[in-house]
Amino acid sequence: NAGVTQTPKFRVLKTGQSMTLLCAQDMNHEYMYWYRQDPGMGLRLIHYSVGEGTTAKGEVPDGYNVSRLKKQNFLLGLESAAPSQTSVYFCASSYRDREQFFGPGTRLTVL
Amino acid sequence: KNQVEQSPQSLIILEGKNCTLQCNYTVSPFSNLRWYKQDTGRGPVSLTIMTFSENTKSNGRYTATLDADTKQSSLHITASQLSDSASYICAVEGNNRLAFGKGNQVVVIP
Numbered sequence: 001n002a003g004v005t006q007t008p009k010f011r012v013l014k015t016g017q018s019m020t021l022l023c024a025q026d027m028n029h030e031y032m033y034w035y036r037q038d039p040g041m042g043l044r045l046i047h048y049s050v051g052e053g054t055t056a057k058g059e060v061p062d063g064y065n066v067s068r069l070k071k072q073n074f075l076l077g078l079e080s081a082a083p084s085q086t087s088v089y090f091c092a093s094s095y096r097d098r099e100q101f102f103g104p105g106t107r108l109t110v111l
Numbered sequence: 112k113n114q115v116e117q118s119p120q121s122l123i124i125l126e127g128k129n130c131t132l133q134c135n136y137t138v139s140p141f142s143n144l145r146w147y148k149q150d151t152g153r154g155p156v157s158l159t160i161m162t163f164s165e166n167t168k169s170n171g172r173y174t175a176t177l178d179a180d181t182k183q184s185s186l187h188i189t190a191s192q193l194s195d196s197a198s199y200i201c202a203v204e205g206n207n208r209l210a211f212g213k214g215n216q217v218v219v220i221p
Contacts (some may be wrong), residue, residue, distance in 0.1 A: 042211030092150050102154030
């Protein structure tokens with residue numbers, strides 16, 4: 001039982017490049033979330049999903065897109081990376097609105 | 112505006128001593144309050160979840176309290192261990208959204 005896993009763990013991009021972060025969970029959770037964590041700030045919700053095929057915007061969605069084609073996977077895409085998107089990205093999942101289980105994070109640097 | 116404020120921002124304590132972390136919030140309506148522990152370079156791990164009717168909840172050496180009237184919560188760490196060195200994050204749910212505090216950075220020294 002791996003819980004929540006994230007791929008990749010680290011990534012460096014140049015401004016304008018695109019990439020996709022993958023989140024996978026094996027707990028059969030309906031809800032999945034993408035957060036970013038920046039120094040001196042609390043975790044902020046980017047997008048979330050309450051079930052396969054559904055997504056919704058969170059607090060800071062601009063510059064990101066998501067897809068939930070399978071219940072166990074939640075993808076976060078950056079179409080044209082900007083230095084302001086340098087951050088640590090965390091994926092989480094939960095059974096409905098209960099306890100959220102977080103992944104280990106992806107550290108992204110945009111030059 | 113940050114709806115969840117934590118204090119102190121950081122503290123250093125001796126191994127074996129107790130400490131208390133504070134969380135004040137303005138989130139309304141209130142659904143529940145959560146405390147997470149985040150080790151350096153790792154994702155947050157849930158310690159407790161408290162609803163409106165719960166005043167105290169324990170998880171091993173961690174005890175959380177909640178005063179929904181004053182909108183305050185505290186996390187008490189008893190007999191601290193070196194492994195307690197981490198960031199402790201308070202999060203409050205309201206309107207189906209979680210608002211996170213910036214965290215209390217705790218360093219336990221031998």
